[in-house]
Amino acid sequence: GVLMMCPMNAYLENELQKRYNLHRFWTCPEKPAFLETHRNSIRAIVGNASAGADAQLIDDLPKLEIISSFSVGLDRIDLGKCKEKGIRVTNTPDVLTEDVADLAIGLILALLRRLCQCDSYVKSGKWKYGDFKLTTKFSGKSVGIIGLGRIGTAIAKRAQGFSCPINYYSRTEKPDVGYKYYPTVVELAQNSDILVVACPLTDETRHIVNRQVMDALGPKGVLINIGRGPHVDEKELVKALTEGRLGGAGLDVFEEEPHVPEELFGLENVVLLPHVGSATVETRNAMADLVVGNLEAHFAGKPLLTQVV
Ligand code: 8YV
Incomplete structure (x- = not known):
């Protein structure tokens, strides 16, 4: 399963849904109960500049392997925790x-x-x-x-x-x-x-x-x-x-x-401006392709495209 933290981009959501069992976290009314139910099936998180993964969420998901962020900035992800637990992290540099x-x-x-x-x-x-x-x-x-x-x-x-x-x-x-x-x-x-x-x-x-x-x-x-x-x-x-x-x-x-x-x-x-630095159709599509490409590479055992941790 892939856990998407918040709405980001329709094309990205579609591409994720085609490939994985996609959970839209923002639509879950009871987040703790949801995490309890799915703690052993969620292997990836897709976050962005407003919603990433803090230490608590990482600890709540023991099968988590990778966080693929729809952003170049990683300030919403507890990178120290990821290093400690061997969770891989990717972002979307260059394209934006x-x-x-x-x-x-x-x-x-x-x-x-x-x-x-x-x-x-x-x-x-x-x-x-x-x-x-x-x-x-x-x-x-x-x-x-x-x-x-x-x-x-x-x-x-x-x-x-x-x-x-x-x-x-x-x-x-x-x-x-x-x-x-x-x-x-x-x-x-x-x-x-x-x-x-x-x-x-x-x-x-x-x-x-x-x-x-x-x-x-x-x-x-x-x-x-x-x-x-x-x-x-x-x-x-x-x-x-x-x-x-x-x-x-x-x-x-x-x-x-x-x-x-x-x-x-x-x-x-x-x-x-309402945080629109990367907000063009061309760039958001390229960012989405990187998010998906990193997940695909990870699950295929291939080198990641843009690995940070
Ligand atoms: C996005 C960003 O606004 O890349 C970043 O770090 O802040 C932006 O590209 C955001 O992640 C899109 O949801």
Whole structure:
């Protein structure tokens, strides 16, 4: 049996159903009773960025062999527990890199050029009655990236196309990338007009964008988050934005999705998206193929396609 944690993608659900005895966890009214009944038949879990597998669930399923995640981020899976119990873990890297990097650039442009306000200005008929106020140029602005992995690098390449100087922070300096390295996020923020969060969420990166970083970015700086909500101290972000200590924010992720702080709704210098970084038909299909491909490889005794643990 395969346990799917929450609704993700119709194509994925269909492909899983064709191959396996698929249990949709979100439709079970009595979860503890369900786990008790199926504890000896569930051999795989399919999770995503909002529902993974914690230590308790892993312990409740003694026949669990593999967790195949419909996401690149693995912060919802207890990886330590998986290592300890010899449970394999796979994710969906690479196939979503371009979409997430594209969306980061989209957020920057939407925020600086006020695309959403421009759109409603025209659609509401206001264009006939006045001028739209000037916005902020993107090309040539310095871009600071937290995390120069697959996604961070793809964002850097795109920003280079806009003639932006690129700075980055990561745990260690990368040789030969040609971008300016800063050993702390505060220094990165001090030296960047636009700060982009593109690292995995771990204990070390939780609230990596704190009040000090926001103040270093300053009233002309903008924050872009396409990583995970908890990378940013959201309470401090709301304060920094409402007090005018931070220039703006473009956010695809939040600390308690789908909850978004309502204080942000009225702010002109904020763009809010419902976690859609990888949400294109093409990419979600490719992610689904990887999830299924990993399960098939596992049950056929073949090497996994994208193994993490
Ligand atoms: C998805 C993501 O939103 O890959 C990730 O880490 O956050 C996203 O691609 C999610 O897992 C889809 O359900």
